[in-house]
Amino acid sequence: MNTIWAIGGGKGGIGKSFISSSLAICLTRMGKSVTLIDLDLGSGNLHTCLGIKIPNQTLSDFVSGRTHSLADVTTATEIPGLNFISGFNDALNIADLNRDAKNRLIHGLRSLPTPYVILDLGAGTSENTLDFFLAADQKVVAVTPEPTSIENAYRFMKASYYRKLREAESELGIQSLIEAAMDSRNNLGIKSPADLVRYIHQTNPEAGLRLSNKISDFSIQLLLNQVRTRQDIELGHSMKSVCKKYFGIEASYLGYIDHDNAVWQSLRKRRPMVIEYPYSSIVGQFLQISKNLLNPAALRAVI
Amino acid sequence: MFGSKDGVNYYEVLEVPPDAVPAEIQRAYQRAKATYSQDNPALYSMFSREEARDLLKLVDEAYSVLGNNQLRRAYDESLQKNGAQPFAQRSTVSADHQALPDFVVPDPSIPGSIEMAAAQIHSPPPSTPVVIPTAPVSTPAPPPSEFGPRETVIVTTSEFTVRKREAPPTLKQGMAKCPMGTYPVDGAMEQEIAAKDEFDGPFLKKIRTYKQVPLEKLSESSRIGKTYLIALESNDFKNLPAPVFLRGFLVQIARQLGLDENKVVTSYMKLAKKS
Numbered sequence: 001m002n003t004i005w006a007i008g009g010g011k012g013g014i015g016k017s018f019i020s021s022s023l024a025i026c027l028t029r030m031g032k033s034v035t036l037i038d039l040d041l042g043s044g045n046l047h048t049c050l051g052i053k054i055p056n057q058t059l060s061d062f063v064s065g066r067t068h069s070l071a072d073v074t075t076a077t078e079i080p081g082l083n084f085i086s087g088f089n090d091a092l093n094i095a096d097l098n099r100d101a102k103n104r105l106i107h108g109l110r111s112l113p114t115p116y117v118i119l120d121l122g123a124g125t126s127e128n129t130l131d132f133f134l135a136a137d138q139k140v141v142a143v144t145p146e147p148t149s150i151e152n153a154y155r156f157m158k159a160s161y162y163r164k165l166r167e168a169e170s171e172l173g174i175q176s177l178i179e180a181a182m183d184s185r186n187n188l189g190i191k192s193p194a195d196l197v198r199y200i201h202q203t204n205p206e207a208g209l210r211l212s213n214k215i216s217d218f219s220i221q222l223l224l225n226q227v228r229t230r231q232d233i234e235l236g237h238s239m240k241s242v243c244k245k246y247f248g249i250e251a252s253y254l255g256y257i258d259h260d261n262a263v264w265q266s267l268r269k270r271r272p273m274v275i276e277y278p279y280s281s282i283v284g285q286f287l288q289i290s291k292n293l294l295n296p297a298a299l300r301a302v303i
Numbered sequence: 304m305f306g307s308k309d310g311v312n313y314y315e316v317l318e319v320p321p322d323a324v325p326a327e328i329q330r331a332y333q334r335a336k337a338t339y340s341q342d343n344p345a346l347y348s349m350f351s352r353e354e355a356r357d358l359l360k361l362v363d364e365a366y367s368v369l370g371n372n373q374l375r376r377a378y379d380e381s382l383q384k385n386g387a388q389p390f391a392q393r394s395t396v397s398a399d400h401q402a403l404p405d406f407v408v409p410d411p412s413i414p415g416s417i418e419m420a421a422a423q424i425h426s427p428p429p430s431t432p433v434v435i436p437t438a439p440v441s442t443p444a445p446p447p448s449e450f451g452p453r454e455t456v457i458v459t460t461s462e463f464t465v466r467k468r469e470a471p472p473t474l475k476q477g478m479a480k481c482p483m484g485t486y487p488v489d490g491a492m493e494q495e496i497a498a499k500d501e502f503d504g505p506f507l508k509k510i511r512t513y514k515q516v517p518l519e520k521l522s523e524s525s526r527i528g529k530t531y532l533i534a535l536e537s538n539d540f541k542n543l544p545a546p547v548f549l550r551g552f553l554v555q556i557a558r559q560l561g562l563d564e565n566k567v568v569t570s571y572m573k574l575a576k577k578s
Contacts, residue, residue: 145344147344150344150345150347151347151348154348155348235343235344235345237334238334238337238338238343238346239345241334241335242345242349242350244318245350245358246350
């Protein structure tokens with residue numbers, strides 16, 4: 001079975017596609033083969049980041065049922081080891097993806113032949129985006145050091161966390177509690193998911209334990225993009241701590257990417273940064289982040 | 304934010320493992336302090352100002368315990384007693400303690416040492432468990448469970464039990480404690496100290512004699528020269544060092560005598576400035 005990495009983050013324009021394409025190329029540089037999938041359905045432009053044309057076959061062929069295998073819509077790129085699946089290039093939107101097609105797609109991801117699959121998610125917190133995010137083994141949240149991006153990143157995390165809880169609630173019969181908690185003016189003193197889990201532990205220890213088990217695989221990897229100052233770097237540690245205190249989950253700080261004009265210069269040339277400037281500090285940072293993602297246990301050991 | 308206060312684990316507050324070394328705790332504290340101060344963008348839309356202030360208070364509280372070796376040891380003991388955190392057993396931290404290896408290398412010249420080391424390796428806890436009865440307390444004993452009598456505490460570290468056996472000196476009736484030792488309580492004097500806002504030299508001296516702390520002992524523990532202490536206690540301002548040092552001295556003295564640092568420093572500094 002392959003390993004799926006998802007790059008999300010809520011806000012648009014924070015470099016999700018740039019990050020996904022760069023991480024994918026870094027992985028190929030380490031000798032791994034990767035399938036990169038543009039799930040920013042409706043407005044995907046991952047192909048531009050990679051500097052390739054939109055392939056003839058796209059995900060819309062798979063979703064509409066014209067083809068039954070993801071292999072048919074996969075395009076091999078010029079970069080050895082890198083396969084690419086383009087998103088919709090027509091008027092279809094991610095919101096139009098029905099449950100059936102989504103499940104088929106998620107199932108299909110697992111049977112892709114490459115050992116690594118990278119999902120470039122779109123902006124926003126639509127249910128489909130959240131489901132792809134939750135289906136991934138490594139859930140990367142990209143954020144830039146601006147209040148708007150931070151706010152949306154938290155919103156994205158909250159939305160996916162509650163979606164995860166919803167999955168658990170029907171099984172555990174704690175639906176009413178979660179609904180009460182999501183109402184911010186509840187009188188149980190529950191202000192955050194961490195409070196909720198603690199409350200359920202107190203009232204119903206058995207359900208609490210099962211709930212903890214259920215959400216234990218919900219861990220988030222923070223990636224800070226467009227870093228300009230030292231303070232920006234520290235922001236990752238702070239956000240990690242806030243996640244821990246708010247959600248009661250372990251988040252890891254994957255690393256940061258510097259702000260660099262070379263990024264948009266390479267984008268203008270429509271040449272991937274990792275190939276255009278292979279010896280730049282940014283590419284070094286991407287390599288380090290790829291290593292951290294390949295071995296998340298090592299990252300968690302570092303304080 | 305953290306529910307009931309007794310549910311808070313200081314290690315969780317600072318997000319350090321229970322066996323963290325002091326340097327880790329120091330770093331975690333600095334990071335937490337930076338995170339929950341008012342203008343950090345990472346708090347935006349997650350914690351309100353009040354919540355951040357509460358968290359900051361909690362972080363300070365956690366550090367005031369975990370940052371102090373003695374308090375931390377006592378805290379670990381209380382965690383163990385409550386049985387809430389079995390992992391705390393590993394963290395009876397003191398610098399000398401941590402340097403000890405988990406397993407003792409057997410020395411063939413000592414009879415029985417090999418068997419002991421072997422026993423250590425085969426039993427999951429690193430050293431032989433020592434079962435000690437807890438001090439008799441007034442609370443009713445919990446019913447014995449099937450895992451054996453509950454009123455015994457198993458402590459896995461022999462060094463630890465040595466410390467535990469040194470029962471804390473119980474205070475005699477009518478005695479009180481300050482960082483420098485015990486002294487007989489005088490109600491009127493205690494009230495006078497509590498009511499006092501202005502601390503001058505003679506009054507500090509009065510407190511010191513009341514608390515039965517000799518000048519030599521205070522000088523030794525606060526590392527302030529005797530001549531300075533005498534000058535300070537007799538309001539002899541021209542023989543006192545520069546304000547910045549004087550302030551440090553006052554903090555030390557207030558701490559050693561168990562007084563409110565703030566009150567002592569502000570009032571005395573005001574006095575010194577006037578002269």
